[in-house]
Amino acid sequence: MTQQDALINYCLRLGDSSLILGQRMAEWCSNGPTLEEDIALTNVSLDLFGQARTMLTYAANLEGKGKTEDDLAYRRSEREYYNTLLSERPNGHFGDTIARNFLHDAFLYHLYTALKNSKDETIAAHAAKSIKEIAYHLRHTGEWVVRLGDGTKESHQKIQQSFDDLWMFTGDLFEMNEVDELLIKAGVAVDLNEVKKNWDSTVNEVLQRATLQRPKDDYMQTGRLKGMHSEYLGHLLTDMQYLQRAYPDATW
Amino acid sequence: MNLKEKYTEQEIWGMIAQIPDPEIPVITIEELGVLRKVEVLSEKIVVTITPTYTGCPAMKMFEDDIVKTLHDNGIENVEIKMVYTPAWTTDWMSEAAMQKLKDYGIAPPVKGTQDKGVLFGSGPKEVQCPQCGSKNTELKSQFGSTACKALYQCKDCLEPFDYFKCI
Numbered sequence: 554m555t556q557q558d559a560l561i562n563y564c565l566r567l568g569d570s571s572l573i574l575g576q577r578m579a580e581w582c583s584n585g586p587t588l589e590e591d592i593a594l595t596n597v598s599l600d601l602f603g604q605a606r607t608m609l610t611y612a613a614n615l616e617g618k619g620k621t622e623d624d625l626a627y628r629r630s631e632r633e634y635y636n637t638l639l640s641e642r643p644n645g646h647f648g649d650t651i652a653r654n655f656l657h658d659a660f661l662y663h664l665y666t667a668l669k670n671s672k673d674e675t676i677a678a679h680a681a682k683s684i685k686e687i688a689y690h691l692r693h694t695g696e697w698v699v700r701l702g703d704g705t706k707e708s709h710q711k712i713q714q715s716f717d718d719l720w721m722f723t724g725d726l727f728e729m730n731e732v733d734e735l736l737i738k739a740g741v742a743v744d745l746n747e748v749k750k751n752w753d754s755t756v757n758e759v760l761q762r763a764t765l766q767r768p769k770d771d772y773m774q775t776g777r778l779k780g781m782h783s784e785y786l787g788h789l790l791t792d793m794q795y796l797q798r799a800y801p802d803a804t805w
Numbered sequence: 806m807n808l809k810e811k812y813t814e815q816e817i818w819g820m821i822a823q824i825p826d827p828e829i830p831v832i833t834i835e836e837l838g839v840l841r842k843v844e845v846l847s848e849k850i851v852v853t854i855t856p857t858y859t860g861c862p863a864m865k866m867f868e869d870d871i872v873k874t875l876h877d878n879g880i881e882n883v884e885i886k887m888v889y890t891p892a893w894t895t896d897w898m899s900e901a902a903m904q905k906l907k908d909y910g911i912a913p914p915v916k917g918t919q920d921k922g923v924l925f926g927s928g929p930k931e932v933q934c935p936q937c938g939s940k941n942t943e944l945k946s947q948f949g950s951t952a953c954k955a956l957y958q959c960k961d962c963l964e965p966f967d968y969f970k971c972i
Contacts, residue, residue, distance in 0.1 A: 599952055604860070606860070678888075681891075
């Protein structure tokens with residue numbers, strides 16, 4: 554594998570995770586529990602789409618086959634996607650969404666904090682830009698985790714269940730392969746073991762405040778580095794890609 | 806035609822600097838800090854802009870408006886360059902622009918309140934109501950009508966209002 558191939562793959566991982574989580578958040582549009590929350594969830598969606606666009610545009614340019622970010626978003630199938638398994642989990646109830654996003658936001662926050670020093674200028678600039686937005690996302694979900702966890706008996710029990718159900722998808726966030734190895738050596742990527750330490754500390758702090766139990770690390774799902782996903786990704790893509798698949802090259 | 810002989814960078818800058826923000830028409834792309842650089846090359850004009858937020862839908866409109874304004878001035882060959890570094894910050898907004906925001910009913914960013922601590926209790930301490938001037942206001946939601954704004958309410962005049970986030 555060349556460094557160029559590794560870099561393309563790395564950008565797809567970053568871009569795809571934002572894209573897929575952004576699509577999940579867009580599903581909340583007009584379904585939020587309150588008007589303010591509906592606006593918040595879709596604002597997050599918009600930020601994530603913006604972040605995805607930057608990385609997918611960069612990946613398309615690196616590939617140099619004349620593709621655009623739209624080709625990458627709308628014309629790849631499940632096995633060509635490298636998003637985190639966590640990002641594709643269905644929205645479930647509001648607590649499920651908050652728990653999923655909190656875990657993911659904390660991951661992106663610490664990942665991008667580290668990537669600000671990447672030797673790849675585009676990735677470093679992207680990280681410095683995105684971190685400002687992700688800080689808002691993390692505060693939003695972090696506050697909700699505390700409100701729900703330290704709320705009523707029912708809200709506590711429900712969000713504890715959400716964390717228990719989602720936990721097996723958190724191991725995947727920190728998996729690395731030869732792509733990481735190559736790019737870490739080049740100073741482009743960061744060691745996810747380091748990111749995990751910071752993630753642990755944020756997650757522990759918030760769960761403790763929220764009077765919630767951190768689930769035990771047990772069996773962890775894996776596969777996204779190879780483009781292996783849960784059944785949910787295919788369904789998400791059929792929805793997201795429908796128009797471009799049915800009417801190729803359709804424009805506004 | 807050699808564009809360099811016809812236009813200076815200041816002239817081009819002057820043509821496009823007054824393009825308004827589509828969402829907040831009282832401030833211009835220059836005041837907002839979105840317009841970064843103008844280069845006059847012999848065969849084309851290169852305009853460099855930076856996004857406020859990565860997903861801000863206004864960016865496409867800025868691009869289109871810049872191209873259209875230059876076309877209207879007889880310049881056909883325009884390239885828009887998007888840069889992400891240095892990342893846009895509300896610190897680039899002038900005092901005059903902040904006053905315009907306030908007059909328009911949007912509380913301007915409270916400078917120096919970039920969120921250092923990410924979790925809990927961070928954010929601006931005191932946001933002034935743009936309607937009645939009271940500092941007795943309350944954050945309703947970190948996310949408002951556009952990516953760059955948060956939703957507040959004044960506890961004295963009870964008016965809800967947008968706050969331009971400090972990033």
